[in-house]
Amino acid sequence: MTDPALYAPREPIFPRRVAGWFRTLKWWIMAVTLGIYYLTPWIRWDRGENLPDQAVLVDLAHRRFFFFWIEIWPHEFYFIAGMLIMAGVGLFLVTSALGRVWCGYACPQTVWTDLFILTERWIEGDRNARVKLHHADWSLRKMRLRLFKWAVWLGIGLLTGGAWVFYFTDAPSLLRDLMAFSAHPIAYGTIAVLTLTTFVFGGFMREQICIYACPWPRIQAAMVDQDTLTVGYRDWRGEPRAKGKTRSETTGDCIDCMACVNVCPMGIDIRDGQQMECITCALCIDACDDVMGKIGKPRGLIDYLSLSDEPMERAGAAPRPIWRHILRPRTVLYSGLWAGFGALLVYGLFIRSDVELTVSPIRNPVYVTQSDGSIRNIYDVRLRNKIGQDREFHLSLTSEEVLRISLEGRGELQSLVVPADSTILQRVYITARPVDPAASAAQTELRIWAEHRGSSDRASRDTVFHGRVK
Amino acid sequence: MSNKPTEDAKTPETTGHEWDGIQELNNPLPRWWLWTLYATIIWGIGYTIAYPAWPLISGTTRGVLNHSTRMEVAQDIEAHQNLNAGLVAQLNAADLSQIAPDADLHRYGVARGRSVFAAQCSQCHGSGAAGSPGYPNLLDNDWLWGGDLAEISYSVRHGIRNDTDEEARYSDMPAFKDILADDEIDAVAEYVFSLTDADHDSTLAEAGATLFADNCAACHGEDARGDRDLGAPNLADAIWLYGGSRAALTQTISQSRFGVMPAWGQRLSEEDVRAVSIYVHALGGGE
Numbered sequence: 001m002t003d004p005a006l007y008a009p010r011e012p013i014f015p016r017r018v019a020g021w022f023r024t025l026k027w028w029i030m031a032v033t034l035g036i037y038y039l040t041p042w043i044r045w046d047r048g049e050n051l052p053d054q055a056v057l058v059d060l061a062h063r064r065f066f067f068f069w070i071e072i073w074p075h076e077f078y079f080i081a082g083m084l085i086m087a088g089v090g091l092f093l094v095t096s097a098l099g100r101v102w103c104g105y106a107c108p109q110t111v112w113t114d115l116f117i118l119t120e121r122w123i124e125g126d127r128n129a130r131v132k133l134h135h136a137d138w139s140l141r142k143m144r145l146r147l148f149k150w151a152v153w154l155g156i157g158l159l160t161g162g163a164w165v166f167y168f169t170d171a172p173s174l175l176r177d178l179m180a181f182s183a184h185p186i187a188y189g190t191i192a193v194l195t196l197t198t199f200v201f202g203g204f205m206r207e208q209i210c211i212y213a214c215p216w217p218r219i220q221a222a223m224v225d226q227d228t229l230t231v232g233y234r235d236w237r238g239e240p241r242a243k244g245k246t247r248s249e250t251t252g253d254c255i256d257c258m259a260c261v262n263v264c265p266m267g268i269d270i271r272d273g274q275q276m277e278c279i280t281c282a283l284c285i286d287a288c289d290d291v292m293g294k295i296g297k298p299r300g301l302i303d304y305l306s307l308s309d310e311p312m313e314r315a316g317a318a319p320r321p322i323w324r325h326i327l328r329p330r331t332v333l334y335s336g337l338w339a340g341f342g343a344l345l346v347y348g349l350f351i352r353s354d355v356e357l358t359v360s361p362i363r364n365p366v367y368v369t370q371s372d373g374s375i376r377n378i379y380d381v382r383l384r385n386k387i388g389q390d391r392e393f394h395l396s397l398t399s400e401e402v403l404r405i406s407l408e409g410r411g412e413l414q415s416l417v418v419p420a421d422s423t424i425l426q427r428v429y430i431t432a433r434p435v436d437p438a439a440s441a442a443q444t445e446l447r448i449w450a451e452h453r454g455s456s457d458r459a460s461r462d463t464v465f466h467g468r469v470k
Numbered sequence: 471m472s473n474k475p476t477e478d479a480k481t482p483e484t485t486g487h488e489w490d491g492i493q494e495l496n497n498p499l500p501r502w503w504l505w506t507l508y509a510t511i512i513w514g515i516g517y518t519i520a521y522p523a524w525p526l527i528s529g530t531t532r533g534v535l536n537h538s539t540r541m542e543v544a545q546d547i548e549a550h551q552n553l554n555a556g557l558v559a560q561l562n563a564a565d566l567s568q569i570a571p572d573a574d575l576h577r578y579g580v581a582r583g584r585s586v587f588a589a590q591c592s593q594c595h596g597s598g599a600a601g602s603p604g605y606p607n608l609l610d611n612d613w614l615w616g617g618d619l620a621e622i623s624y625s626v627r628h629g630i631r632n633d634t635d636e637e638a639r640y641s642d643m644p645a646f647k648d649i650l651a652d653d654e655i656d657a658v659a660e661y662v663f664s665l666t667d668a669d670h671d672s673t674l675a676e677a678g679a680t681l682f683a684d685n686c687a688a689c690h691g692e693d694a695r696g697d698r699d700l701g702a703p704n705l706a707d708a709i710w711l712y713g714g715s716r717a718a719l720t721q722t723i724s725q726s727r728f729g730v731m732p733a734w735g736q737r738l739s740e741e742d743v744r745a746v747s748i749y750v751h752a753l754g755g756g757e
Contacts, residue, residue: 371709
């Protein structure tokens, strides 16, 4: 027996237009997600004259992440890590409860493909017209329609790539530079790459990404269980299917109208059962409900149900309510985890101080003897001013022994100005006179304080003073 | 899954040889693989034309693109130097003692001075500038020749007791073993020791005081507090360049000391001399 051919070229899919509850929900989600994506870089947030005024900004050049009133420094990256963990746990939660709703409603590939199919329908017509155009010979009309469609797709891709780079620098200034062709080559390069990928992925590759390239279908399959809601065909109600004159009292509700197949953006037949290609976008539910309504039968021949529903419904029980599917120990546990991480992050945000201090004792040498016999230790003190204004900080020390503090280059002053949103390195001297016990003790503990006189912001760090043991 | 040639599959070619009944298949290479190989060969040929590649008797072929990583490094260095050119010009033109401690120029001087110090000065003065016996500690507030910026930069630029720069600082302590007797040297050492240590022999120190006034005060001062014009150390403080024990003092007085420092103005650029002066002044003892 010869090996079967393992390669089959892609047959393009032309999903038919559909209306219904889930379709409306998908339009809303598309509008909200695309709106957030395109518009967020343009939201302004005044932080004073020293800091950028963009609400959401990943400032790679200055190593800051701004999110409205929150400002994350690189050493606080654990906030981002925490948010990623929450995203992961959130995904587990949603998927275990509702199945592949990420794939069907929110995934960028789905959303942009949906948008591209929408524009394709506006330009080339609904399903029948598009199928006809696909099989037609190349003519002036076909060329015109196709080129216009590709131009629209490239335009959407350009906006998409553009929106991406606006998150990484001030949007109005970058837009000005882009128009004047004076922006950094990286900006143009990134926009070019994202335009191309949006065009290719949304215009041509479409479901191939989901079926072959994306790892999520495989991962999502591991997160669903027998109680997870997923799109399924009630074959105990629909079979045996029959259309037109062959129908009788013993045939099922399915009239084999192919509506569910024609609206599917993945090109599958849900009546074969839940399958890997199905992204549970629920358009087949809308299509079938629409037809069932027209022929006077109840909705729900294709519906959101779970594996565990099948034996119950086959035995004649009524369909279980949705909340029974969603509220389970597993989902409650995921919710708790998600909320727990969220609470931790919020707590972390609240206890953040606006000034930070680190002290590094100089160890080469451990101490210095002065002319009068005093012993002096040198410290590298780093002060971080995390507010968008220059601030003056007063340095002092507390200890059980007598010690004196002075700052290099500041003379008698014990305060220094730290510029807005920066870190400054200050060389600090702590001295013990010959009569002070600390001068001849091996180690004396002390605490260095930095405080801002105008507010209650202060930070401290414990360190050690080394004396000369005779 | 293994691919065994079956009866109704197309019989693949063999190489024609047979070893003990075993034949070797000669399947064609995959087209994508073959063309990738051809492409890399063409790329390789082009690469050797464009870049330095073929060894000659000495050196290699230059390559059409005239590229060299050494040239890139040289260009990088030059680019960095150009970036700092403004600051260097400012540094060379400035009056060192007028640079404010929080100015950008000062920060630049300290940063540049730190790397000059690490490369040129740390060998004698220590990586942490704490010195060692015979090599002054630059962190403390005791200066042989003066600790303000003008004096520090003079010491750096012209050095001390070297014979390459006629403007080098110079002084010459006599070796008192030729001038005083052994017990007189012991007395002077005891006197000097008594200036900073309570545990001394008072009678010997008293005798030493007279000898000190006659022999040492001319350079080291009546009060033994030193003379910066002569680089004569302050003998009444807690800092000893060559050691403050009786044995060390006796040796110093007998055989004298002659510390030497190179004239860095002859070895370093003007901006390096100025930068390292700013750095040393900011180490803790600057006046």
